Amino acid sequence: MSLRIIAFGAHPDDCELKAAGVAAKWTAAGHKVKFVATTNGDVGHFAMGGGPLALRRTAEAQHTANILGIEAQVLDIHDGELLPTLENRRTIARLIREWQADIVLCHRTCDYHPDHRYTGVLVEDAAVLVAAAFFVTDVPPCPRNPAIFYYSDTFKKPYPFDPAIIVAIDDVIEQKKACIEAMPSQFADKDSWQGRYLPGVPDDDEGRKNFIRDWLIDRDADVANRYRELLVQRYGDAGRNIKYAEAFELCQYGRQPSAAELAELFPR
Numbered sequence: 001m002s003l004r005i006i007a008f009g010a011h012p013d014d015c016e017l018k019a020a021g022v023a024a025k026w027t028a029a030g031h032k033v034k035f036v037a038t039t040n041g042d043v044g045h046f047a048m049g050g051g052p053l054a055l056r057r058t059a060e061a062q063h064t065a066n067i068l069g070i071e072a073q074v075l076d077i078h079d080g081e082l083l084p085t086l087e088n089r090r091t092i093a094r095l096i097r098e099w100q101a102d103i104v105l106c107h108r109t110c111d112y113h114p115d116h117r118y119t120g121v122l123v124e125d126a127a128v129l130v131a132a133a134f135f136v137t138d139v140p141p142c143p144r145n146p147a148i149f150y151y152s153d154t155f156k157k158p159y160p161f162d163p164a165i166i167v168a169i170d171d172v173i174e175q176k177k178a179c180i181e182a183m184p185s186q187f188a189d190k191d192s193w194q195g196r197y198l199p200g201v202p203d204d205d206e207g208r209k210n211f212i213r214d215w216l217i218d219r220d221a222d223v224a225n226r227y228r229e230l231l232v233q234r235y236g237d238a239g240r241n242i243k244y245a246e247a248f249e250l251c252q253y254g255r256q257p258s259a260a261e262l263a264e265l266f267p268r
């Protein structure tokens, strides 16, 4: 059965950082994936902003989508200004319904960034409405509620990230690195966020690009190490040697798949 997955990230880089690996594996297995940035990323840079930055980041999101063989969309909402409004609830519900999603990914709602938090809230708010016949009647409802999952994070309050499933991504790590390199406005420019604030970042362009990419990829190694037991449960002894992973927590709204079904929904 071909699955349809839609991932929501607040900015044109969030889906890529949290789910490029699993997306590459889903597409390789014949499933259909779409990444949606709920804002256009037009303030996350120190030397450029507004329309030109939004256009640049939309092009970067399309570039990463081409690398992964998925679809991408960037909503024209200002960075830093996303709110859980009725209009946005309808937009998110429409996107999930149009995609006829089996699986939806989003941020947890305890994240540090308001756009991340409200992306999570908007998906949670849409969870039941995507199957409601008389909500956004211009788009047919999903035939059944999708299962909703959160990206991993390191926030501790009100509770730490609690993964339901983990995916080894060593075999697709080069694709994930290529996605990061395809987003220089985020991860290579001298005046990008990490380019300015990451401690120890080199001055030269090539060195900076490699340094930030490796720092980001190390976070997937942290996920593998933090949830090593889950890797061993899923992959047996091979799980001890897996270097990079992405993990996902099941949202209590939406469909609740069994453990056996979870292992089918997420690629090995």
Ligand SMILES: [Zn+2]
Pocket (backbone or CB within 6 Å): 010, 011, 014, 113, 116
């Ligand atoms: Zn973000």
